[in-house]
Amino acid sequence: MGETFGEQFSRLAGLMFICGTIQQLVPTKLRHYVEKLWANLVNYFYPYVHITFHEYTRGMHNEAYSCIRTYLGSKSSKKATRLTAEKSVDSMSLAISLDEGQEIIDEFNGVQFQWQAYKEMIEGTSSSSRSGRSGASIPLEKSFYVLVFHKTYREMVTGTYLEHVMEEGKAIQLSNRKRKLYTNKNSDNWYWNGGKWSHINFTHPATFDTLAMDPKKKQEIINDLTAFRKGKDYYAKIGKAWKRGYLLHGPPGTGKSTMIAAIANFLEYDIYDLELTSVENNAELKQLLIDTRSKSVIVIEDIDCSLDLTGKRNKKTESSEKSEEEKDSNSGQDEEDKNTNKSKVTLSGLLNFIDGIWSACGQERIIIFTTNHVDKLDPALIRRGRMDMHIEMSYCKFEAFKVLAKNYLDIDSHHLFEEIRQLLEETNVSPCDVAENLMPKTDSSDAEHCLMDLIQAIKAAKEKERLKGDKEVKAANKFKANLLKRFTSIKKSAKVMK
Numbered sequence: 208m209g210e211t212f213g214e215q216f217s218r219l220a221g222l223m224f225i226c227g228t229i230q231q232l233v234p235t236k237l238r239h240y241v242e243k244l245w246a247n248l249v250n251y252f253y254p255y256v257h258i259t260f261h262e263y264t265r266g267m268h269n270e271a272y273s274c275i276r277t278y279l280g281s282k283s284s285k286k287a288t289r290l291t292a293e294k295s296v297d298s299m300s301l302a303i304s305l306d307e308g309q310e311i312i313d314e315f316n317g318v319q320f321q322w323q324a325y326k327e328m329i330e331g332t333s334s335s336s337r338s339g340r341s342g343a344s345i346p347l348e349k350s351f352y353v354l355v356f357h358k359t360y361r362e363m364v365t366g367t368y369l370e371h372v373m374e375e376g377k378a379i380q381l382s383n384r385k386r387k388l389y390t391n392k393n394s395d396n397w398y399w400n401g402g403k404w405s406h407i408n409f410t411h412p413a414t415f416d417t418l419a420m421d422p423k424k425k426q427e428i429i430n431d432l433t434a435f436r437k438g439k440d441y442y443a444k445i446g447k448a449w450k451r452g453y454l455l456h457g458p459p460g461t462g463k464s465t466m467i468a469a470i471a472n473f474l475e476y477d478i479y480d481l482e483l484t485s486v487e488n489n490a491e492l493k494q495l496l497i498d499t500r501s502k503s504v505i506v507i508e509d510i511d512c513s514l515d516l517t518g519k520r521n522k523k524t525e526s527s528e529k530s531e532e533e534k535d536s537n538s539g540q541d542e543e544d545k546n547t548n549k550s551k552v553t554l555s556g557l558l559n560f561i562d563g564i565w566s567a568c569g570q571e572r573i574i575i576f577t578t579n580h581v582d583k584l585d586p587a588l589i590r591r592g593r594m595d596m597h598i599e600m601s602y603c604k605f606e607a608f609k610v611l612a613k614n615y616l617d618i619d620s621h622h623l624f625e626e627i628r629q630l631l632e633e634t635n636v637s638p639c640d641v642a643e644n645l646m647p648k649t650d651s652s653d654a655e656h657c658l659m660d661l662i663q664a665i666k667a668a669k670e671k672e673r674l675k676g677d678k679e680v681k682a683a684n685k686f687k688a689n690l691l692k693r694f695t696s697i698k699k700s701a702k703v704m705k
């Protein structure tokens with residue numbers, strides 16, 4: 208746009224003044240025709256297009272309006288002189304928006320777009336009122352934005368500019384909102400209790416900075432998540448639903464749940480904590496997934512304990528699996544009924560949940576399974592493509608310990624570090640146990656005290672491991688001796704028989 212909006216409007220205003228003056232000189236009888244001609248001329252020569260975005264359309268809230276409001280709020284805090292600020296219960300910070308009558312110029316790909324904010328009062332009627340006076344006339348506030356642009360850019364506006372405004376507005380809204388931790392309700396409560404998931408605000412403080420693990424492995428995960436977050440076009444190009452699966456496995460207390468919180472915080476996603484044991488069947492599982500929003504992490508913790516999903520596939524052939532699923536969902540009389548939870552969700556139901564066609568209806572989702580026993584899981588459940596990244600959360604080694612020492616004691620080095628390094632190399636201790644010992648127990652506990660406590664705890668664990676090892680060696684030796692004894696006696700009796 209060569210001229211600015213200001214210049215173009217002042218030129219147009221000058222022209223209108225001249226035409227207005229000419230109109231005054233025209234005889235009254237002809238004035239009507241001149242006015243009509245003038246309106247047509249303005250229509251023909253006025254090079255601007257106006258688009259109005261109302262807050263409500265046909266009684267429904269217009270999502271485009273709130274995206275524009277957020278988008279312009281982010282631009283106008285630097286440019287506009289009168290702004291409105293508000294904070295909703297669901298949002299973390301103040302939302303700034305353009306005040307009534309204000310306008311700002313937004314620039315996109317070198318083109319200027321003018322936005323104006325308006326508010327007008329209209330008369331409305333209340334359908335019911337607290338005073339009991341139904342149908343009373345009440346003043347309603349009607350807010351709207353008007354986008355003004357040169358007609359040359361009509362295609363750019365409808366093609367890319369508005370999409371850019373919507374996307375950016377939505378992204379700001381998402382990063383501003385309080386994130387949620389959802390848990391699935393029992394299906395008996397779905398309809399009378401507002402939805403299939405109940406939620407609380409998600410405020411877990413874990414981040415990748417506070418997560419104790421091998422730094423190289425941690426960086427790999429961060430890179431993977433970053434690529435996923437930016438991967439919208441890539442996933443579209445390769446024809447894959449925009450989702451990714453992570454399998455977190457490792458002994459108890461190694462940080463699997465902490466890692467989930469760190470992932471959700473890193474991506475700024477909500478978490479859906481799916482309790483499989485309270486899902487009755489495969490159909491319910493699908494409905495629960497459909498009811499999740501994008502930009503979310505769907506978690507099934509301790510998948511090996513959730514349902515008897517292990518080994519089923521190994522026992523059956525691929526071809527018999529479909530009929531098995533039907534059998535499961537119809538009668539549900541076999542293996543699942545042996546579970547105390549009576550859930551009829553099957554392995555194939557769960558596989559569909561992860562990668563069925565309909566699972567692509569909501570994009571930008573992460574699915575995470577956790578387990579303490581990866582070897583117990585059916586290979587089909589965790590194959591690449593379903594669980595794209597397998598992350599082993601392991602016992603605490605020195606690099607992970609340093610992160611915990613920094614978090615809990617705010618120290619980067621200490622003369623006891625070397626002893627701890629050696630002990631951790633020789634002993635399996637979970638980060639959870641290390642963290643527990645690093646927590647000051649009394650007001651007078653300093654770093655030295657905590658590190659000494661930790662050394663004692665690792666030594667005790669080492670001793671326990673040694674005793675366990677001795678016991679195992681003894682048992683193995685006993686077994687070997689028994690075997691040898693039996694073998695010799697068999698040999699002897701064979702000789703006698705000869």
Ligand SMILES: Nc1ncnc2c1ncn2[C@@H]1O[C@H](COP(=O)(O)OP(=O)(O)OP(=O)(O)O)[C@@H](O)[C@H]1O
Pocket residue numbers: 417418419420458459460461462463464465466579600638639640642
């Ligand atoms: N890798 C870690 N980094 C930081 N803190 C950790 C880590 N692992 C464990 N912790 C600490 O130990 C506590 C328990 O860890 P967490 O629940 O994440 O382990 P988990 O592997 O999920 O255990 P489980 O398998 O028993 O569910 C956490 O609250 C956290 O304070």
